[in-house]
Amino acid sequence: MSLFGRLRGEEPGLLKRISVGMREGSGGLGEYLTEYALEHGRLPGYVRVFRNVLVPRSVGPTSESEIDVLMLHNTGIYVMESKNYSGWIFGSEGQRQWTQTFETGRKERFYNPIMQNRAHVKALSVHLGLPEDAFRSYIIFSERCELKKVPEDTDAFAICQRDHMLRVLRKDLAARDAVFDEDGLAKLVTAFEALESTSTEEAKSEHVAQAQRVKAGEVCPRCGGELVRRSGRYGEFMGCSNYPRCRYTRDV
Ligand SMILES: [Zn+2]
Structure with missing residues (x-):
């Protein structure tokens, strides 16, 4: 059964669980749907999903990086950034600002999500003492938008819409060699659980406030x-x- 089959009510109680799982703010539902798809997608191998973890970092405008969803797997650490946007999406790998265009002709700009998620990978790589190629960056757009012109996937990142995510991921997992054994996975679970326990609601609110000061040009x-x-x-x-x-x- 597809995720959207479940959402249409084929699995009773899901919508209620989604509203419980949702955080305030626009990204909440997207993150929850991504997490749900990963946990119930019957992906091969070891799968453990963590959501909304703050990772300390020494470089950058905020003292932590907030990671929407990350998936620990034998073949690496998959770092997911959810974009719950509508409209048409345009952007290239090197452009700092991407564009979202609406039917009315209105345009909004947003920070290049590849660069944004690269910073998340960097923070995790430093925090965990792992090379950056142990990570794979996924930018997940909602089904509500149309990806008009975005970069082709590379070794470092993949860009897709949520309804294609499991297909892209399955192909990816099958093409990659295992990099973590049982011991390695267990150590990472401990590290991520520690991050989860310090990512309290207060810490997240403080992070959001810091990010807003950056966005407003105050810092x-x-x-x-x-x-x-x-x-x-x-x-x-x-x-x-x-x-x-x-x-x-x-x-x-
Ligand atoms: Zn400065």
């Missing part, structure tokens, strides 16, 4: 330092208070 997007008004040879600008360690500047 430095590179290191999270305060922005201060400075004047230079070419007039006034906003600079990071962690100068010279951080050289971020922007116009006033």
Whole structure:
């Protein structure tokens, strides 16, 4: 039975569980559906799913990286970033901002999800002491949007819509060699459980507040330092208070 078969009510109680599993905010449902699909998708091998974990990081505008969903498997750690968007999606690997276009012609820009999830992988790789090629980045868009122009999948990342996720993943799992044995998996489970236990609701709210300050341009997007008004040879600008360690500047 497909996930959407289940959603149509073929599995009683699912919608109730979804509303319990949902967090406030737009990404909640998408993350829950991704987690549900992974746990019930009858994927081969060892599968363990963790959701909404904060990973400490030393570089970046917030003190943690928040990972939507991650799946531990014999063949690696699959880091999923959910985008619950509608409209048409355009973007390339190197573009900092991607575009979402609506039927009305309205456009919204959003941060390149490949770059966003690369930062998540980086934080996990440092935290766990594993090489980055032990990870695979998945950008999962909802079925409500149309991926008009997005990059082809590479060794490092895959981009798909949620209704194709299990198919893409199955192919991926079959093509990859096991990198973790039973001992390795057990150690990682312990590490992820530790992260889960420190990812409390308070910690997540503080993380969201930090991220909002970055988005509003109130703090430095590179290191999270305060922005201060400075004047230079070419007039006034906003600079990071962690100068010279951080050289971020922007116009006033
Ligand atoms: Zn800075």
